[in-house]
Amino acid sequence: MMTQQNTTPFAWWLPVELAEHQCWHVNIGPLSLYLSRQPQQWLLAYEQLSPTEHREQLSSAAALCMPPGLTAERYMFRQSPASFCLTPLLLDRPVVVKTLQPLHIPSGEQITLYISSPVTVRAALRQPDCPLQDIAVTRLSDTWFGPSTQVGELCYADKTHARFSKDELPKRPHRAITPVHIHNSSRQLLSLNKISIPVPYLAVYSSADGNLWTDPIRLQHESAGGLTRFKTGQLSTAELGSMTQLSPARTVPDKHNFIRAFTHMFTD
Numbered sequence: 001m002m003t004q005q006n007t008t009p010f011a012w013w014l015p016v017e018l019a020e021h022q023c024w025h026v027n028i029g030p031l032s033l034y035l036s037r038q039p040q041q042w043l044l045a046y047e048q049l050s051p052t053e054h055r056e057q058l059s060s061a062a063a064l065c066m067p068p069g070l071t072a073e074r075y076m077f078r079q080s081p082a083s084f085c086l087t088p089l090l091l092d093r094p095v096v097v098k099t100l101q102p103l104h105i106p107s108g109e110q111i112t113l114y115i116s117s118p119v120t121v122r123a124a125l126r127q128p129d130c131p132l133q134d135i136a137v138t139r140l141s142d143t144w145f146g147p148s149t150q151v152g153e154l155c156y157a158d159k160t161h162a163r164f165s166k167d168e169l170p171k172r173p174h175r176a177i178t179p180v181h182i183h184n185s186s187r188q189l190l191s192l193n194k195i196s197i198p199v200p201y202l203a204v205y206s207s208a209d210g211n212l213w214t215d216p217i218r219l220q221h222e223s224a225g226g227l228t229r230f231k232t233g234q235l236s237t238a239e240l241g242s243m244t245q246l247s248p249a250r251t252v253p254d255k256h257n258f259i260r261a262f263t264h265m266f267t268d
Helices: 237-241 257-264
Strands: 023-029 030-036 039-048 057-059 075-076 083-089 095-105 110-118 121-125 130-136 140-144 153-160 175-184 189-196 202-209 212-214 219-223 226-232 243-247
Touching: 023 083, 030 121, 039 121, 039 130, 075 130, 083 175, 095 110, 110 153, 110 189, 121 140
Parallel strands: 095 153, 175 212, 175 219
Antiparallel strands: 023 030, 023 057, 030 039, 039 075, 083 121, 095 189, 110 175, 121 130, 140 153, 202 212, 202 243, 219 226
């Protein structure tokens, strides 16, 4: 019997229990995922749909949920575990997001941008815990971020609306929202059209409205030479009270890695 029902908002990261010979299908943005439990095995298959094809997230159980032509991975057991859980993780490399419009921040001003990035879905069985596979909801292209081909790091490339208001955020539970607090304490106008979000250093949380969030980032720009002060922040007590942590950061922060990631994110 399934432990999760269709609800609004749909929390796809809650545990699900399946009877033998039962199947589960879920769409998470452009990712269409299929799981089937048999007496001595679990079957897992997925496909990544194009932006024009993907549907709103939903879940359903069906007698036949593996589409013809879709190859399934098999996981064998003496007796198959009865339940599974899907967990959102952030990507394993920083995401360089390009704003759809150039942004300019006058001297002395402080702003907060809300920037989202796609998550990876970890499929795992429960009791006992058994990770099966990590699946990205969408494939991002690679990009190099740094002042030269010798200095920098390999990242993923994405685009963002860089919204300023929480009220403008769409419900997209296949993307995690990062609050980016920026303070321009230099004497010059600060212009930016790209920002590197170090997602491996951020935890993932779920909110009551069905959105995914990360730890915030705080950046302070002090001169034309680059960003000199920055840190990952923490959600406020009020925010933590309404959110649940779903996964910790992949990597413990390293100060030198952060300098390399952020020093050249701005163009003056």
